Amino acid sequence: MSFAEEVKNEIAHYKTWDAACRNAELSALLWMGGEVLRGSRGQLGIAFTTSHNAVARRVLQMWRQAFSIRPEVRVRKGLRLRKRNYYIVQIPPSAAGAAALQALAVWPENKEAAPLSLTGMEVQRAFLRGAFMGNGSVNQPKGDYHLEIVTTRLFLAKVVLRLMKRFHLPARMTDRKGAYLVYIKEGNGVADFLQQIGATQAYLQFESVRVVKEMRNNVNRVVNCETANLQKTVDAAVKQRRNIEILQAVGKYGKLSLKLQEAAELRLANPEATLSELAAKSGLTKSGLSHRFKKIALWAENEGQHKNEKK
Template sequence: MTFVSFAEEVKNEAAHYKPENSACRYAELAALLCMGGSIILGPKQTTGIEFSTSNNAVARKALSMWMRTFSIRPEVLVRQGLKLRKKNIYILRVIPSHESTHILEELSLFPHAGEFHNLQLKKTDCRRAFLRGAFLGGGSVNQPNGDYHLELVTGNEIFAKRILKIMRHFRLPAKITDRKGEYLVYLKEGNGVSSFLQYIGANQAYMKFESVRVLKDMRNNVNRIVNCETANLQKTVDAAIRQIQYIYTIQEAGLYDRMTMKLQEAAKLRLDHPESSLSELAEFSGLTKPGLMHRFKKIADIAKTIEGQRKNEN
C-alpha cells in the first residue's frame, strides 16, 4: 500500500477544484507554471515551457487548464520512477514557437516572469486561484499531527513576493526567507495553515487538519494541566518538608514548649498532616490561609535563629 502524505492529499483535492471563470483559470495556470515550470528558448527569439510534477492529479489539472485556454497541445511525457524513487515524473512540454511565445507573454511568464501584469489579481476569487496554482506547483504542508508548517518554494524572488503579498491580503501570517538561491514563503501557525487550505478549496483536507488539530490542542492542554498540578504538588511537598524540619529543629533545641500556643497549634497541625497543602490545613483547623502562613513564617524564623546560633558556636 502506497503512503500518501498530507501534502499529496491536499494537492489531489485542490487539483479537482475548478476555477470559477477564465480569469481565475489564467491566474491558477500562470502560478502553477511559474512555480513548477521552466522556460525553453527556441530559434528566432521564440520560447516554450516545460512543466514537471510527480503528482498525476496536478499534471492532469495543468493539461486540462492549458487545453481549455489555448489551442497548442503540449507534449505529454512520463518518466518512470527509479527504484529508490518510485513516483513517476509527469512532463508537459510546449515546443517554442511564435504562438507559444505569445501565450507565455499573456500568462506573464515571459519575459518578466513573476510580475503578472496581465492577470486580474485584484479579484478575490482570482487571488485564491493564484494561491492554489502556486501550491500545486511547488507547495508542501506538514502532517497535521506534527509541527504546523506550510511552504511555497520558488527560485523567482518577484514571484515569491507576489505570493507573500496575496497571502497577507487574506491576513495570513506569512513570512519569506531565502535558502540556497530559493525563496520560501511559509506559514508556521495553525490558524494560518487552516485558513490557507480553505482559501485554495481543499475543504476535506481542512476538515482533517482541524479535527487533528483540536485533538492535539486538547492533549496539549491536558498535559499542561497535569504538569502544572505536578509542579504545584511538588511545591506543596517541599514546603511541608521545610516546615517539619523547622519544627524538629525547635524541638531538638528544647524550645518547642516556649513557643506561643498559636505557633504550637500550627506545628501540631503540620506534624499531624505532613502531606496536606496549606489550603487543606486551613480547612482542617478553621483558620485562614494567610493566618497559617504567618504562623509558619514565625516558626521558620525561630528555627533559622537556632541554626544561626549553632553555626556561630561551631
C-alpha cells in the first residue's frame, strides 16, 4: 500500500457527526470522482468511481446518512497492468436523485461559484478531505515532498486552492494535459495539510521519516563541507611545498629572507598540517603565515617566468 493509499484509508474512517461537514465532504468526493447521469424529464443520478475500497464505503455510508435513495454498488476489474478493482457507487437517475445532487451543489454545475457555501473551518477541512480522497495523491515522505489534488474543472481547482490558502498552506496551481493541479511541494506544507484533513497517523509517520531524513541530510552536508575544507588544505599544502622545492632546485632558496625560510622549513617539516596548526607551532597568526607563503609563491612564479623567457 502506497503512502497516499494509507492516508486515504485513514481519513476514510474519520468520524464526521456534523451534517454540514458530511455534505461538504460528500460534495467534494462527487465533484472529484463522480459523473452525473441524466435521465428523462430532469431526472438525475451520479456514478462515483474509485480504486479505493475504503473511499467507496465512505461515499456509500455518507449518502445513506443524508438521503433515502439506495445506491447501487458494482465492482469492475481494471484493464491495466496492475488490474486493480474499481468500485462504482451509482445513484440511478430519478427526481429524488436530482434533488439530492442540487442539495450537494453538484448540480447544476456553476463554473463561477463555489460548489457549497463552505462556511466554517471544519466544513472547509471536510471539503479538502473529500477532495483529497476523490483525486489526491502524496509522495512517500522518504522522497521529494509533493502533494497534489487534480481536477478537470478550473473553478473547482480554484476553490481547493482558496481553501488551502485559508489554512496558510503553501499551495500553488498549474495545468497539465487538460487537468488542473493544486499542489504543495514543501515538507511543512504537506505535514500541515495532513493535519488539517484529520490524517493524524499519516502526519506522525510523515514527520518521523522527515526528521530522520533531514538529520541525515544535515550530517551529509557537514561531512561534505569538512571533506571540501580538507581537500582545500591538502591542495594548499601541496602547492606550498612545490613552490619551496622549485626555489631549492634553481638555487634561489638561500636568497629568501630568514622569515620566509622559517615558514618554508615549518611547511617541509609538517607537510600535512593545516595553516592553523602551522600558525600555532610558529607563534604567528594565520594571516601572517599565509602572507609569507604568498611571498614564497611569488618567488617561485618569477622563476617559472624566467625559465619561459629563456626558452
